[in-house]
Amino acid sequence: xxxxxxxxxxxxxxxxxxxxxxxxxxxxxxxxxxxxxxxxxxxxxxxxxxxxxxxxxxxxxxxxxxxxxxxxxxxxxxxxxxxxxxxxxxxxxxxxxxxxxxxxxxxxxxxxxxxxxxxxxxxxxxxxxxxxxxxxxxxxxxxxxxxxxxxxxxxxxxxxxxxxxxxxxxxxxxxxxxxxxxxxxxxxxxxxxxxxxxxxxxxxxxxxxxxxxxxxxxxxxxxxxxxxxxxxxxxxxxxxxxxxxxxxxxxxxxxxxxxxxxxxxxxxxxxxxxxxxxxxxxxxxxxxxxxxxxxxxxxxxxxxxxxxxxxxxxxxxxxxxxxxxxxxxxxxxxxxxxxxxxxxxxxxxxxxxxxxxxxxxxxxxxxxxxxxxxxxxxxxxxxxxxxxxxxxxxx
Amino acid sequence: xxxxxxxxxxxxxxxxxxxxxxxxxxxxxxxxxxxxxxxxxxxxxxxxxxxxxxxxxxxxxxxxxxxxxxxxxxxxxxxxxxxxxxxxxxxxxxxxxxxxxxxxxxxxxxxxxxxxxxxxxxxxxxxxxxxxxxxxxxxxxxxxxxxxxxxxxxx
Numbered sequence: 001x002x003x004x005x006x007x008x009x010x011x012x013x014x015x016x017x018x019x020x021x022x023x024x025x026x027x028x029x030x031x032x033x034x035x036x037x038x039x040x041x042x043x044x045x046x047x048x049x050x051x052x053x054x055x056x057x058x059x060x061x062x063x064x065x066x067x068x069x070x071x072x073x074x075x076x077x078x079x080x081x082x083x084x085x086x087x088x089x090x091x092x093x094x095x096x097x098x099x100x101x102x103x104x105x106x107x108x109x110x111x112x113x114x115x116x117x118x119x120x121x122x123x124x125x126x127x128x129x130x131x132x133x134x135x136x137x138x139x140x141x142x143x144x145x146x147x148x149x150x151x152x153x154x155x156x157x158x159x160x161x162x163x164x165x166x167x168x169x170x171x172x173x174x175x176x177x178x179x180x181x182x183x184x185x186x187x188x189x190x191x192x193x194x195x196x197x198x199x200x201x202x203x204x205x206x207x208x209x210x211x212x213x214x215x216x217x218x219x220x221x222x223x224x225x226x227x228x229x230x231x232x233x234x235x236x237x238x239x240x241x242x243x244x245x246x247x248x249x250x251x252x253x254x255x256x257x258x259x260x261x262x263x264x265x266x267x268x269x270x271x272x273x274x275x276x277x278x279x280x281x282x283x284x285x286x287x288x289x290x291x292x293x294x295x296x297x298x299x300x301x302x303x304x305x306x307x308x309x310x311x312x313x314x315x316x317x318x319x320x321x322x323x324x325x326x327x328x329x330x331x332x333x334x335x336x337x338x339x340x341x342x343x344x345x346x347x348x349x350x351x352x353x354x355x356x357x358x359x360x361x362x363x364x365x366x367x368x369x370x371x372x373x374x375x376x377x378x379x380x381x382x383x384x385x386x387x388x389x390x391x392x393x394x395x
Numbered sequence: 396x397x398x399x400x401x402x403x404x405x406x407x408x409x410x411x412x413x414x415x416x417x418x419x420x421x422x423x424x425x426x427x428x429x430x431x432x433x434x435x436x437x438x439x440x441x442x443x444x445x446x447x448x449x450x451x452x453x454x455x456x457x458x459x460x461x462x463x464x465x466x467x468x469x470x471x472x473x474x475x476x477x478x479x480x481x482x483x484x485x486x487x488x489x490x491x492x493x494x495x496x497x498x499x500x501x502x503x504x505x506x507x508x509x510x511x512x513x514x515x516x517x518x519x520x521x522x523x524x525x526x527x528x529x530x531x532x533x534x535x536x537x538x539x540x541x542x543x544x545x546x547x548x549x550x
Binding site: 122123124125127128130131132135136137138139140141142143144145146148149152153154155156157160161201202203204205206207249252253254255256257260 | 405406407408409410411412413414415418437439440441447465466467468469470471472473474475476477478480482483485486487489494495496497498499508510511526528
């Protein structure tokens with residue numbers, strides 16, 4: 001089915017602390033995203049034959065949210081309506097489930113959509129729950145290892161093993177903030193300097209406030225369809241030419257004294273997805289990589305071979321992974337500055353690539369972008385999903 | 396086995412998991428154990444249902460008590476249940492000839508965890524039960540009078 005699944009449009013809200021700061025609700029945010037996507041794609045609600053939701057975040061009270069939202073948003077012609085969710089690759093799972101409906105011929109048009117609300121819950125309370133996701137509840141959770149702490153241990157080891165510089169990791173945050181300033185959906189767009197990052201208050205030392213992703217709320221919707229529908233639409237579209245998963249068999253740590261980098265699951269999923277697409281890493285014009293901490297982008301960039309081991313931060317400082325560079329990474333601003341509403345982050349990342357590949361990315365448009373790589377992960381890159389998108393027809 | 400008595404309940408008690416009751420009993424008696432695959436000799440902690448080699452029979456052996464710190468972080472932004480301890484350290488401890496464990500790491504005030512530094516296991520005895528932790532190899536936690544609150548990495 002490779003090459004037969006297309007993205008015809010996308011919509012999303014700006015990412016913000018909506019729940020903490022405003023009266024906006026989860027359904028309200030999702031409505032904005034869905035309307036935007038349907039309008040840009042020229043698709044009516046009656047054409048939508050499947051809705052694949054992300055599992056809502058902890059700030060959503062409504063249960064069976066997918067059925068509730070399908071009804072309230074006016075969809076009356078759907079077949080499968082489902083929620084998918086496991087950790088950071090939740091948005092990827094919803095995207096995959098929507099693609100599967102098209103691949104099986106049960107839908108010509110399917111939505112991958114979701115809303116994530118969490119900022120109505122304070123950070124400490126949210127982490128009381130999160131430590132059950134990033135540790136064995138019998139043996140590790142009592143130690144209090146937060147989600148970010150696992151990546152911070154990677155940071156300490158990366159600095160120790162590679163000789164990479166702290167300031168080079170900071171350069172990743174600065175680069176992504178510059179990108180976000182060009183993205184109207186971004187949560188943080190203000191100036192950020194390397195001293196700001198290095199001197200920020202520690203969150204999980206050696207990583208500080210600007211090395212880690214912010215908490216945020218948002219909603220996103222992608223419209224997937226089969227190739228014939230895409231071609232008949234007269235709209236610009238993108239084609240999913242490769243899509244693969246890989247899990248390394250570990251839960252945060254595999255329990256064996258082995259190196260934590262590069263990320264094996266990412267390397268394996270990327271190789272599988274590229275093989276499906278018949279392309280090589282050199283063919284990729286840009287990358288959206290799931291990186292909730294500066295060091296995770298560095299290790300991911302190194303894992304994909306875009307920089308040598310220890311040079312993933314240097315690649316940002318030198319502009320190699322910046323907008324205008326040889327391998328632009330996280331031109332959206334990424335999780336660090338575009339924002340990280342966990343369950344829908346992968347949908348935002350896929351949307352960014354769709355906009356780039358259809359020439360609709362405005363001031364951050366990567367010139368002549370034809371092929372792009374998307375990655376998302378669960379655990380501490382225990383599992384990775386990689387998607388390869390290619391520009392389709394243009395109107 | 397080093398032990399440190401800390402008044403009060405565990406900040407986060409262990410929750411339902413295979414073998415937790417036996418593990419707590421082992422910690423109380425001072426001999427926490429790991430599982431070793433009978434088929435391939437691979438060491439495991441926490442206890443597995445099956446080994447990566449396919450083996451499903453294991454023998455229990457005492458956890459090695461000495462090792463090195465593979466990596467660590469000082470957690471300043473803490474969950475509510477552990478907020479009173481912050482900043483506290485968690486680290487990946489590679490035990491000699493044994494598995495890698497995720498543990499809290501306690502050290503003297505001002506101590507900064509370094510990669511590959513020697514560490515040893517330490518049992519924290521709370522009112523409601525034990526928690527396995529680690530401390531620097533040359534650190535004598537019995538000398539501390541700060542009930543664990545001061546016996547951790549500072550800024």
